[in-house]
Amino acid sequence: MSEFQNRIEAQRQVLAIVNTSGLRVELLGLSAKSLERWASANFVTKDDAIFGKLTEISGSLFFLATKSQEQITEDYSLLSHKVSALMNELRDLMCNVVESR
Amino acid sequence: MHIYAFGSICRGEVDLASDIDLLAVVQGRDSRFDPETFSIYGYERIKAIWQEGSPFAWHLSLEARLLHASDGLDFLRELGKPARYTRSDLDCAKFRSIFGAAYSAIKEGSHSRVFELSSIFLAVRNIATCFSLGVLQRPDFSRRSALRLEGDSLAIESEIFELIERARILSTRGHGTLLSDAEIGNVLARLDLIESWMDRLVAKAYRLRHE
Numbered sequence: 001m002s003e004f005q006n007r008i009e010a011q012r013q014v015l016a017i018v019n020t021s022g023l024r025v026e027l028l029g030l031s032a033k034s035l036e037r038w039a040s041a042n043f044v045t046k047d048d049a050i051f052g053k054l055t056e057i058s059g060s061l062f063f064l065a066t067k068s069q070e071q072i073t074e075d076y077s078l079l080s081h082k083v084s085a086l087m088n089e090l091r092d093l094m095c096n097v098v099e100s101r
Numbered sequence: 102m103h104i105y106a107f108g109s110i111c112r113g114e115v116d117l118a119s120d121i122d123l124l125a126v127v128q129g130r131d132s133r134f135d136p137e138t139f140s141i142y143g144y145e146r147i148k149a150i151w152q153e154g155s156p157f158a159w160h161l162s163l164e165a166r167l168l169h170a171s172d173g174l175d176f177l178r179e180l181g182k183p184a185r186y187t188r189s190d191l192d193c194a195k196f197r198s199i200f201g202a203a204y205s206a207i208k209e210g211s212h213s214r215v216f217e218l219s220s221i222f223l224a225v226r227n228i229a230t231c232f233s234l235g236v237l238q239r240p241d242f243s244r245r246s247a248l249r250l251e252g253d254s255l256a257i258e259s260e261i262f263e264l265i266e267r268a269r270i271l272s273t274r275g276h277g278t279l280l281s282d283a284e285i286g287n288v289l290a291r292l293d294l295i296e297s298w299m300d301r302l303v304a305k306a307y308r309l310r311h312e
Contacts (some may be wrong), residue, residue: 002195005202008220012206012213019212028215032137033275 007061010083014057017087021094030058050093057086102127103176104139105165112164114243120274124165126176144176154184156192156227156234160242189235190306196228197299204292214285219272222265225255225295232302236309253305255298261291 011030018027018038025041028034035058038044039051046052060083108122109115125131125139126147134141150158162183167175203220211217229247234240237250244266247255255262264284271277280288 005195005199008199009202012202012211012216012220015213015216016211026213026215028213028275029219029272031273031275034272035275037275 010087011061014054014061014087014090017090017094018054021097023097027054030054030061032058044097048097050090050097053086053090053093057083057090060086102131102169102171103167104169105161105167105177107161107165109243111166112243123168124161147177148180151180151183154186154188156186156231156240156242158183159186159234159240160230163240164242186231186235187310189231190303190310192231192235193228193299193303193306196224196231197303200224200228200296200299204296207289207292215268215280216272218265218268218280218285218288221292221295222269224299225265228299228302229255232306236302236306253302255295257291257294261288264288 015027023042025038027038035054044051103126105124107124109119110121123139125134125141126144127141128144161177165177200221203217207214207217225247226244229250230242233246233250241249264280265288267277268280
């Protein structure tokens with residue numbers, strides 16, 4: 001599997017964590033605009049830890065979430081262990097968010 | 102520093118779904134450029150993709166328009182033509198695989214169906230771009246390249262194509278009306294057809310490379 005495909009898979013896993021958590025509105029992608037739309041629809045504020053974590057993950061996977069043409073060139077740094085760690089933190093945060101509602 | 106526009110705006114293909122693609126070619130790290138707005142490349146990386154003959158190099162070579170040059174020169178023009186693109190079989194197979202992963206996720210009951218349809222649009226668009234450049238030798242970098250491959254075009258209703266395009270815009274730009282269950286159902290009913298079309302392109306690209 002190419003690095004680019006790994007990044008799509010990483011995004012798929014992040015969205016699965018969020019979209020199976022029971023929040024009302026589905027997260028559609030990890031671009032800044034998609035995150036804002038999702039947060040607004042689910043009454044998540046920009047100060048919430050969950051929003052910060054998703055923004056952090058989005059930053060790590062940014063090119064995947066926004067552009068398509070240049071993705072052909074495989075011009076990305078390696079998907080780091082950092083993203084896996086962030087996903088684990090995201091899982092914990094999602095549990096707390098849903099339990100608190 | 103060199104700044105270029107490329108993409109739909111340079112082709113005059115402007116509609117409400119269009120964004121403006123901007124490229125910044127910079128020396129080292131340059132924090133003045135927001136990566137949400139610019140594709141940011143170093144000079145050496147641009148030279149490398151030119152030597153590889155990558156589709157993105159061809160895209161820039163054929164469409165990019167210079168907006169600003171700190172040295173007064175058009176850096177991309179000075180590079181001349183990129184090398185011949187020879188990886189269309191591998192790239193087509195890669196995008197076929199991306200389609201396959203998204204289709205499998207949907208079949209397995211994904212809770213992120215808009216994202217999966219967005220990935221399908223990405224795969225459809227990019228396999229068509231690679232095919233047009235590598236096999237047909239008539240590069241088409243537009244969002245609708247899949248519908249412009251003449252005898253190899255994707256034969257689906259324009260409404261279906263617009264739905265997966267809408268999913269792409271929702272996923273990447275957070276803009277647009279959500280797809281209803283009925284609309285998603287209509288797209289899902291066409292995924293086998295899209296899969297067969299992709300398989301044909303992959304097979305043709307492979308034959309061209311190995312004959």
